Amino acid sequence: MTLHIVVTAKQVLDPETPLSAFNVADNAVSTAGNIPPVVNGYDEQAVEAALRIKEAHGDAKVTVLSCGTDFALDVIKKPLAMGADELVLLQDAAFENSIDPTMAVAALTAAIRKLGDVDIVISGRQASDWDNAQVPLGVAESLGWAVATIGRKVDVQDGTARVERVLPDGHETVEAPLPAVVTVSNELGTPRYPNMRGIMAARRVQPTVWTVADLDLDGTASPAFELVSLKKPERAVQTEMIAGDDDADAGRKLALRLREERVL
Amino acid sequence: MADALIIGEVSDGAPASATLEGIAAARALGVDQVAVLMPGADSASAASAAIAGGADIVYTVADGPAADGEFDALVDAAQAAVTLSGARYVIGAKTLTGRDVMPRLAFRLGTALASDCSAVSLDDSGRLIATRPVYGGNAEASVACLGSVAVASLRPKSVDALESDASRSGEVLPLEFEANVRTRVLERVEEAGEGVRLENARVVVSGGRGLGGPEPFDSLRELANMLGGAVGASRAACDAGWVPSGYQVGLTGKTVTPDLYIAVGISGASQHMAGCSNSRTLVAINKDAGANIFKEARFGVAGDWQKVLPAFMEQLHELMG
Numbered sequence: 001m002t003l004h005i006v007v008t009a010k011q012v013l014d015p016e017t018p019l020s021a022f023n024v025a026d027n028a029v030s031t032a033g034n035i036p037p038v039v040n041g042y043d044e045q046a047v048e049a050a051l052r053i054k055e056a057h058g059d060a061k062v063t064v065l066s067c068g069t070d071f072a073l074d075v076i077k078k079p080l081a082m083g084a085d086e087l088v089l090l091q092d093a094a095f096e097n098s099i100d101p102t103m104a105v106a107a108l109t110a111a112i113r114k115l116g117d118v119d120i121v122i123s124g125r126q127a128s129d130w131d132n133a134q135v136p137l138g139v140a141e142s143l144g145w146a147v148a149t150i151g152r153k154v155d156v157q158d159g160t161a162r163v164e165r166v167l168p169d170g171h172e173t174v175e176a177p178l179p180a181v182v183t184v185s186n187e188l189g190t191p192r193y194p195n196m197r198g199i200m201a202a203r204r205v206q207p208t209v210w211t212v213a214d215l216d217l218d219g220t221a222s223p224a225f226e227l228v229s230l231k232k233p234e235r236a237v238q239t240e241m242i243a244g245d246d247d248a249d250a251g252r253k254l255a256l257r258l259r260e261e262r263v264l
Numbered sequence: 265m266a267d268a269l270i271i272g273e274v275s276d277g278a279p280a281s282a283t284l285e286g287i288a289a290a291r292a293l294g295v296d297q298v299a300v301l302m303p304g305a306d307s308a309s310a311a312s313a314a315i316a317g318g319a320d321i322v323y324t325v326a327d328g329p330a331a332d333g334e335f336d337a338l339v340d341a342a343q344a345a346v347t348l349s350g351a352r353y354v355i356g357a358k359t360l361t362g363r364d365v366m367p368r369l370a371f372r373l374g375t376a377l378a379s380d381c382s383a384v385s386l387d388d389s390g391r392l393i394a395t396r397p398v399y400g401g402n403a404e405a406s407v408a409c410l411g412s413v414a415v416a417s418l419r420p421k422s423v424d425a426l427e428s429d430a431s432r433s434g435e436v437l438p439l440e441f442e443a444n445v446r447t448r449v450l451e452r453v454e455e456a457g458e459g460v461r462l463e464n465a466r467v468v469v470s471g472g473r474g475l476g477g478p479e480p481f482d483s484l485r486e487l488a489n490m491l492g493g494a495v496g497a498s499r500a501a502c503d504a505g506w507v508p509s510g511y512q513v514g515l516t517g518k519t520v521t522p523d524l525y526i527a528v529g530i531s532g533a534s535q536h537m538a539g540c541s542n543s544r545t546l547v548a549i550n551k552d553a554g555a556n557i558f559k560e561a562r563f564g565v566a567g568d569w570q571k572v573l574p575a576f577m578e579q580l581h582e583l584m585g
Contacts, residue, residue, distance in 0.1 A: 015400055015535075019556060024403045099398065099405055101376050130398050130405075131515065134367030134377050141371040146446040147335070149364050162450075168360060168463075168518060169510050172452040180447075185516065186499065187509050224376035225407035228393060233404045237546075240563050241553075247567035251575030254547070254565050259583050263524055263545045264491070 003060035003156060005050045006115065007084065008108055008123040008136065009043040011068055011076050015128040027230045029129070039078050042124025042184065047079040048191035049154045049184045050122050054083075057156060061085050063115065067095050067107045073207070080202035081194030087207040088115075094212050099130050100225040105138035110215035112143060120161055121181045125150050140181035148176045152187035266299035266321055269351035271342050271369070272314065273361055274304040279314045282357035282418070284425035287318040289418055290355055291426060293386050299323060301345040301439065303330040303338060308436070315434035318426045323348070323439040330443055335364045337443035342369045344441030346413065353392055355384065356417040363417075370415040378407055378416040383423075392416060400515055401534030401541075421521045421542060455510060460494040462511070467493025468522045470513055470540070471501055474529020474550060474569065478506035484528060487577055490584070496520065498536045514539035528569050532557025549573065 014035050021032040039047075047064070054060040064079040067090040080087055090107045098104075112118050121140075126133035140147040146161075152171065153164035161176045166187045176182070194202070242257055244250035258264045268290035272283035279287075279302065290298045299321035300314050311322040323345050329337035342365060346354055354373075356366040358380045370377035378384075378394035382404075385393045392414035395406045409416070462468065469488045471481055481495060488495045496518070497511040513520055515538040525543035529550060530536060537560055540546065548557040553566035565572050 013399075019402065019534075022399070022402050029399055029403055099407060105371065105376075125516070128400055131400065132367075132377070132379055133363060134370070134379060137364070137367040138371040138376065141368050147364070147368070148447050166509060167452070170453045170455040173450045174447050175450055176447040186503055190503075223410055224370075225378065226410060228406040228408050230398075230403055230405045233397065233401065235559060237560055237562060239558055239561055241558065242563060242565050247565075247571035248575035250565045250567050251549075251572035251577075252579040254549075254563060254572070255576050255579035255583060257563060258524075258545075258547070261545075263547075264580065264583065 001059070003053070003057050003120075004115070004118050005053060005060060005062045006112060006118050006121045007043070007046045007050045007062060007064045007079060008121065009047065009064050009066045009076070009079055010040045010127045011037045011066060011071060012040045012127055012129045014038045015041070024230055024232045027227055029230065037072055037075050039075060040124055040127045042126060042186065044078070044082075044124075044191040045184045045186060045188045046122040046124045047082050047084060049151070049188055051083045051192070053154060053156050063088060065090065065108055065111050067104050069093060069096050077202045077205070077207070078194060080205050081198040082192055083198055087205060089207045089209045090215070091209050092211040097129065099132070099227055100223050101132050101135045101138060102224050104135050105142060106217055107215060108135065108139050109142040110217050111210060112139065114210070114215060119178050120156060122154065123181065123183050125183045125185045136181050136183045143179070143181070146176035146180040147182075148174050148180065149183045151182055151184045154182050154184065266297040266349040266351050267295035268293060268298045268353040268355060269345055269349045270298065270300040270319070271345070271354065271356035271362070271365065272300045272302045273357070273359060274302055274310055277307055278310055279317060280359070281425065282359050282362070282420045283314070284317040285420065285423045286355045286357055286418055287314065288426045289384055289423045290353065291318045292423070293353065293384065295353065297321065299345070299349045299351060301342060303341055304333065311436045313428070315432050316428040316430050318432070320434045321349070322434060322436045324436060325439050328443060329445045333361065334443075334445050334449070335361065336445045336447055338365045339368045339372065340443045341439060341441050343372050345439055346373060348439065352413060354413060354415045358417045358419050366415065366417040373413050373415060375409070375411045375413060375415055378409060378414070380419050381416050381422070382419055384416050384418070397538060399534070401538040420519050455508060459489070460492065462494045462496055462513070462518055463520060465494035465520070466522050467491040467524045467526070468496050468513070468520050468540070468543070469493055469526045469528065470496035470498065470530060471528050472498035472530030472536070473500040473504070474531070475501065475506070480569075481507055483573055487526070487573070490577065490580060491524070493522070493524070498530045498533075527557055527561070528573065530557055531555045532560055
């Protein structure tokens with residue numbers, strides 16, 4: 001039996017965008033200039049985790065699901081270039097990126113049901129835009145599947161997912177019966193770079209596109225949130241820069257200043 | 265019946281600090297009755313401490329998988345507690361457990377989670393308004409929770425717990441529910457750090473990419489020892505393998521609120537600041553005078569840490585005798 005792995009991948013604004021080019025206006029976030037979007041970093045780690053399972057397992061297929069509106073094809077095809085087999089875009093005006101994860105959860109759940117034979121869903125622990133860290137968990141609850149979060153290592157064997165989870169002061173190994181949803185974290189390691197052959201192969205793949213009409217979204221929950229305001233956080237700090245004759249002198253003056261302020 | 269329910273945790277036989285903070289946040293909403301779920305509370309003292317901390321009703325789970333901290337069972341317990349309490353506002357914390365349990369609970373209740381909130385309040389019509397950092401802390405969003413139940417998780421240490429009042433009285437009820445555990449823990453490995461725990465340290469000395477390797481962390485440890493503090497790190501330093509991931513301070517690491525936070529060779533990406541920006545005094549040493557960290561620090565030295573730090577420590581030594 002072919003093991004069917006689904007990876008969820010979100011296209012996000014580049015989190016490395018310099019603050020000066022990061023704009024918040026009219027309850028929306030944008031970047032100045034032509035900074036291209038990227039695949040959410042943790043989702044690239046999810047692709048990496050899926051590819052490692054595929055290599056270990058042999059007979060496996062990796063399908064990437066991405067939910068959104070305006071896809072940059074060369075960006076969202078990166079998981080294909082890394083080695084994933086198929087790409088399904090859930091593309092519809094109704095899937096506009098929002099702080100409310102309700103619609104993304106409903107769309108991904110419906111798409112996984114439509115694929116039908118999925119054994120495991122692997123997702124990044126959170127997306128770098130809204131930092132909700134809940135779409136994969138919502139999908140698991142909607143599907144009624146087992147969950148394991150914040151993995152640094154994922155193996156599939158004998159109908160179970162074995163996940164090494166990162167803890168604040170250590171790690172633990174958990175076992176979830178398949179089908180299951182697993183999220184991964186940066187501790188998994190750097191995702192592979194696409195090689196030339198992968199990039200060429202990805203170019204030839206035409207993504208499947210599903211809209212609301214293609215998905216059974218009956219009974220979709222109503223919105224959970226209404227966005228009241230979105231703004232740049234206020235910074236109230238008055239910074240005092242401490243200079244000296246040279247760096248060492250500045251270091252000494254810093255200690256004296258902290259003592260003066262009774263910080264030390 | 266209660267208006268608000270706190271999804272609590274027990275730590276060393278007492279309510280976890282994040283749980284007492286949640287109770288305080290619920291009290292600040294001005295609601296009548298606050299209930300708290302305390303799985304693992306098998307002692308009367310833990311329940312009493314929650315009542316003294318502002319709770320009116322405590323639901324306890326003395327044994328079984330929820331008491332043992334199994335996430336699947338905790339979601340089941342939380343769902344049962346929501347039903348039993350009839351609470352309109354459900355508040356948890358972004359702890360290790362809360363990260364897993366709270367989103368799942370929210371979706372089971374037919375809504376979504378306002379996660380990692382720095383503040384919660386009520387608007388005129390009684391809707392929960394949740395304020396939370398987004399885009400790695402580069403923006404701040406406020407959302408109104410719609411629907412019949414609002415579910416939010418608080419970032420630890422964003423609210424002060426109430427002063428404990430032993431004269432308060434409340435009700436303690438054992439919670440009955442059916443647990444359905446699917447994901448099982450096979451093995452847990454503690455990688456105990458030495459010295460003061462990062463989360464509780466009054467002084468934290470953190471290093472980042474600018475340190476260039478693992479060795480300079482020895483100097484940071486020396487400084488932390490001098491000040492009775494702990495060593496932390498940015499995600500970049502952890503990802504590079506210079507220090508274990510347990511050192512990570514930031515959005516996806518630990519939240520610290522020490523009296524003094526010294527950031528060495530850390531540029532101050534929002535990702536990192538999310539974990540330390542509530543420190544009382546933030547001091548930054550960085551070569552790049554334009555680094556973001558200097559916008560957030562109270563005191564800054566723009567210089568080479570290899571020269572600044574030894575002189576700083578020497579002077580410190582002198583001052584401290």
